[in-house]
Amino acid sequence: MIKITGVTKRYGKIVAVNNLDLHIEKGEFFGLLGPNGAGKTTLIKILTTLSRPDSGTLTINGHDVTKDLVHVKASVGLVPQHTNLDMELTVWENLELHGLLFGLPKKERRQTIEELLTFTELTEHRQRLAGSLSGGMKRRLLIARALLHRPRLLFLDEPTIGLDPYTRRKIWDLLKSMNNAGLTILLTTHYIEEAAALCNRVALIDHGSIVALGSPSELKNMIGSYVVVYDDQGVTRYNFFSDREAAVDFARQITQNVTIRETNLEDVFLRLTSHPVAE
């Protein structure tokens, strides 16, 4: 579905995406994790034709992203990191504009808008100006808009940022059901549990390159399935072990407060990406 080969994007001296290779199969729910400034948004911008790479090739369904603009755009949906709704238009008008821009025939357009308004629980807010919605409603409208032209591939750049736990779960369910119905999804997030709950494959990206790639359990095995967490004079230390016995043996030697638990995706993230705020 997506083939990215040797893609590099520079902003002046900053290398936002660095010679990156990535293949994503049809039907995957793929997660892109990485610290601030890692290059996630830049990669999504390149994939959605908003930005051009300096070098490398990208294809979506065999179409060159930098050349077959019309093909690529028609099959791709985007929920951007920042809200880019037209605040002067109502909820319904934002969707209608999107449908018109993507050339949906009137009957199909109106019908799909109704379905999506129901789906995202925005039906009763349809006549409100987008600017007057709460943050969570705006996010839901962004998702409805991205799905309107029935894309085969959906890019979500931090879709659940600033949402309450209930709304977040609702959006997870929504995305899962879309994925089960055959939609390929690429999502970025800083909520690691979100990636763990949704994604069948995850890439960790740092300084524009992929530092680890695999299913959440593969990534956990990569650093060790068990972790011993203990306090070392005010600094929390993490030691990783591939089996439980080794972890227990190690923990016995620790005199301070100590915890043994299974590794989670957040441990992988912290272990494998650079963090500017010291060790």
Place this chain on the structure above:
Amino acid sequence: MRGLYAVMWRELLVLRKRLWKTLAAGSISPVLYLTAFGWGIGRNVTMGSGNYLHFIIPGIIALTVMNNSFSGVATPLNISRHYSKTFEEYLIAPVSNLCLALGKAAGGILRGLTASAVVLVVSLLFKVHLHLNLWFFITLFVSSFAFASMGVLAGMVIRSHEDQSNFNTFVLLPMSFLSGTFFHLDLLPTPLASFIKLLPLTHVAIALRSIATDQVTPYASLGVITLFALIFFLAAVFSINRYREI
């Protein structure tokens, strides 16, 4: 072409939502010029063939169509690129850059023409009778197309809202006053007058005036305006093409 309809649909919708505000904002300065320079100062001044009011009203319409067509596109486009980011919604849609430029320009054309219509109505209230024929409205339309295209170009290339208002202050405002809108260019030193004759607004003022007061069809100036319109429009499409590549 369906993309063009979509872009224009949004512009029309927004214009309709704040029609009165747009009309009022667009016509306040021309009506003030008309009152101060025309009615206040110039009522007893005669100029060439007639009354000073007859002289400046075509000039005021010219600067009105320029300012409204230009700012009606440039400012919102700039905001949608830098602040609200809604321009992305157009860039990810399968709409050609030509349709995008044309649709956005249509918003400016509409604002320019409605504001000019207000000035025409007000001038009727001042009991100034201008000779209005088809050529007058063709000139008005082509001019609004030229300035709206210039607005698309500016909206695409100017990097911030501050630079945008600087452009208005340092380019549009002087052009509004100097391009033969309020006085004959012959009154200026020759080099300055020759330079001003290269500016698009000068030709709009000349063309509108020669139709409205002298009843002569100004083919040469019309040609120049059309040329400006084409150049600005091509540059606007080109600026959108280039924008995608960043």
